[in-house]
Amino acid sequence: MTDVVTSPAVDLQQLSGGELLPSRVPGETRVVVPLVTLPRACQVIVDGVGARLATMVAQDERAETGSFTLAYTFAIPDRRWMTIECQVPADSPAFPSVTPLVPAAHWYEREARDMFGLEPEGHPDLRRLVMHDDWPAGVFPLRKDFDPSIPVPRVEADPYRFHTLHGDGIVEIPVGPFHAGVIEPGHFRFAAVGEVVLALEPRLFYTHRGIEKLIEGKSLDHGLQIAERICGVCSLSHAVTYCQAAEQILGIEAPPRAAVIRSIGLELERLYNHVGDAGNMCAGVGFMVGVAHGARLKDELQRLNEQFTGNRFLRGLSAIGGVRRDLDVEFAAQMSLELARIAREFGELTAMILGSETTMERMRRTGILPGDLARALGVVGVGARASGIDLDTRRDHPYAAYRDGETARRRDGKTARRPDGQNLPPSPAVGRGAGGEGYSAVGRGAGGEGHSAGGGEGFPVPTREEGDVAARLLVRIDEVAVSFALIQALIAEMPAGPLIAGWTPPTTDAAAFSATESPRGENLHWLRVNAQGTIERYRVRSASFPNWPAVAAAAPGNMVPDFPLINKSFELCYACLDR
Amino acid sequence: MRVLRQSMRGRVGAHDYPLEPEAAPAAFRGQVQLDPNRCRGDAACARVCPSGAITVEETSTGWIWQLDDSRCVFCGLCADACANRAVSLSNAFELAVRQPDDMVTRAEFIRNEETD
Ligand code: SF4
Numbered sequence: 059m060t061d062v063v064t065s066p067a068v069d070l071q072q073l074s075g076g077e078l079l080p081s082r083v084p085g086e087t088r089v090v091v092p093l094v095t096l097p098r099a100c101q102v103i104v105d106g107v108g109a110r111l112a113t114m115v116a117q118d119e120r121a122e123t124g125s126f127t128l129a130y131t132f133a134i135p136d137r138r139w140m141t142i143e144c145q146v147p148a149d150s151p152a153f154p155s156v157t158p159l160v161p162a163a164h165w166y167e168r169e170a171r172d173m174f175g176l177e178p179e180g181h182p183d184l185r186r187l188v189m190h191d192d193w194p195a196g197v198f199p200l201r202k203d204f205d206p207s208i209p210v211p212r213v214e215a216d217p218y219r220f221h222t223l224h225g226d227g228i229v230e231i232p233v234g235p236f237h238a239g240v241i242e243p244g245h246f247r248f249a250a251v252g253e254v255v256l257a258l259e260p261r262l263f264y265t266h267r268g269i270e271k272l273i274e275g276k277s278l279d280h281g282l283q284i285a286e287r288i289c290g291v292c293s294l295s296h297a298v299t300y301c302q303a304a305e306q307i308l309g310i311e312a313p314p315r316a317a318v319i320r321s322i323g324l325e326l327e328r329l330y331n332h333v334g335d336a337g338n339m340c341a342g343v344g345f346m347v348g349v350a351h352g353a354r355l356k357d358e359l360q361r362l363n364e365q366f367t368g369n370r371f372l373r374g375l376s377a378i379g380g381v382r383r384d385l386d387v388e389f390a391a392q393m394s395l396e397l398a399r400i401a402r403e404f405g406e407l408t409a410m411i412l413g414s415e416t417t418m419e420r421m422r423r424t425g426i427l428p429g430d431l432a433r434a435l436g437v438v439g440v441g442a443r444a445s446g447i448d449l450d451t452r453r454d455h456p457y458a459a460y461r462d463g464e465t466a467r468r469r470d471g472k473t474a475r476r477p478d479g480q481n482l483p484p485s486p487a488v489g490r491g492a493g494g495e496g497y498s499a500v501g502r503g504a505g506g507e508g509h510s511a512g513g514g515e516g517f518p519v520p521t522r523e524e525g526d527v528a529a530r531l532l533v534r535i536d537e538v539a540v541s542f543a544l545i546q547a548l549i550a551e552m553p554a555g556p557l558i559a560g561w562t563p564p565t566t567d568a569a570a571f572s573a574t575e576s577p578r579g580e581n582l583h584w585l586r587v588n589a590q591g592t593i594e595r596y597r598v599r600s601a602s603f604p605n606w607p608a609v610a611a612a613a614p615g616n617m618v619p620d621f622p623l624i625n626k627s628f629e630l631c632y633a634c635l636d637r
Numbered sequence: 638m639r640v641l642r643q644s645m646r647g648r649v650g651a652h653d654y655p656l657e658p659e660a661a662p663a664a665f666r667g668q669v670q671l672d673p674n675r676c677r678g679d680a681a682c683a684r685v686c687p688s689g690a691i692t693v694e695e696t697s698t699g700w701i702w703q704l705d706d707s708r709c710v711f712c713g714l715c716a717d718a719c720a721n722r723a724v725s726l727s728n729a730f731e732l733a734v735r736q737p738d739d740m741v742t743r744a745e746f747i748r749n750e751e752t753d
Binding site for chain 1: 710
């Protein structure tokens, strides 16, 4: 049942000093270490092979093994995964914190403390994270003995203690959780001197829906309906991630046609998000023409989504084993033409934004996220790529139609043809123009040629070095070009065949995880089913989870009124952070 | 730009919804509909419904099919599950009502022994 790549796996195992466990996830090395050596083992993996902490899953296994389990999963740059597990005894629910050695673990461990009552010893910040002040002490919602059907009486408690700065002329500015706009709730506590932000502390997790608890005991099919609704704007990414995790447990694979349809849907999701975001970033500088055009193009893309899947947010497309909707030739041709037109109009919009010197000047050198800080926090997605970190789950852990050079082959101008008979451009226009307008195009030659890491050979991953708001805008603009070209290429070469693979509910206890690149970055879902075929534990780590601390880190040194712009440039989600 | 030019020539780019009604595309998954002539009361829809929006209750003479729109998430699993193609998702999306009770659709069936 294990898919572990043998020879390189030994290295990681030796490095960590742990004992090898079986895994169902391709490329995963899974080890168990004694509790005391946990932080050291994690640090060795991070320092030794440049691993990034991708998720941490706590489990209540007291009924079976008499202990809790913690599993830290790392993404290894060469397309592998590494999971380090340890057992936390039920009678002394505490573990040595990994955070002092691997800072990216900070929120994961605070969450495990809130939800499971596991004490991270030596963690520098032991305030509550997910559960807010009025939640009673000693009640841990993800423990198995917590019954969600019984209402929990709320308590009076000391209010949350923000970190405060003291000194002459320092003012504290509280913003939120209610905002002057239709956005989600979040509190931002600024410390400023005059216009300049000295420190920012966000307080989030106001939208806790208890999804991970709710899904326990549900069938895989019903679980999908919940997973699909974790987030509005990354619905399909979450659905596909969940389906892939379930498929690994079931030992099935989506047929080739379904894989292509999933990828088309995922790129449509990236498009409507990135196009809308490029417009919305203009709101941060009051460039309303850009906002209006972005919103208009986003709506046109969402109408395409609706015609394709019956839902503007692409819900109901992915199913366990494949997809529920086909993409027929006629509609594909129509979609191809529509997308070509929208791509043209988006080009006009970006020319307008990049040509507006006042707009660009506000974005340049604003909200800089330094690359080393981004790395330390385990940042993913656009935020990472704009700070010089070359990562993209589509290339690094390929799935659906991004797998094994398939996309590179499809993107090859010689074979790919649009339904209207025109040849596609040989490679998407990446890394070109966008940086042209007087903006130093540092990047890494983001163009198609350079990158051949892993199997998604030639899969273009635009990156930039500046780490500022402008860089995040430019990365998005480049990614939009990649997505448009990718969809056209996928449409041109749709494999025939079935849409869905059959399956029967699992009859053994099994766990797996899967990752996809959502518009906001890597989503990782960890899923475990029991012998009754229902969900035992589900852990969702959306892209927003590692990225929110980066927003706070990018704010100091900027003007307070630039914060909305900085926040928009990361474009994170409150709901999928909290679940 | 197309829209800018268009509106400069005096034509408004946007639809005047709701004064001008807007139709949903054919693929749209809107309000659940039951074809009473096809329903045989086997309750496949109720079993797959993830949110408990559909219930089918056996009675001494037949069955009662009931849909609560306020619970429905428009996933379409009920339509996929129905072997008799009695359940479908229509294009209706304007589902606002004045009374919560109006969210519920109820259909009572009398079993016809001869055809069943
Ligand atoms: S569409 Fe989904 S939620 Fe609505 S009634 Fe059918 S199965 Fe239930």
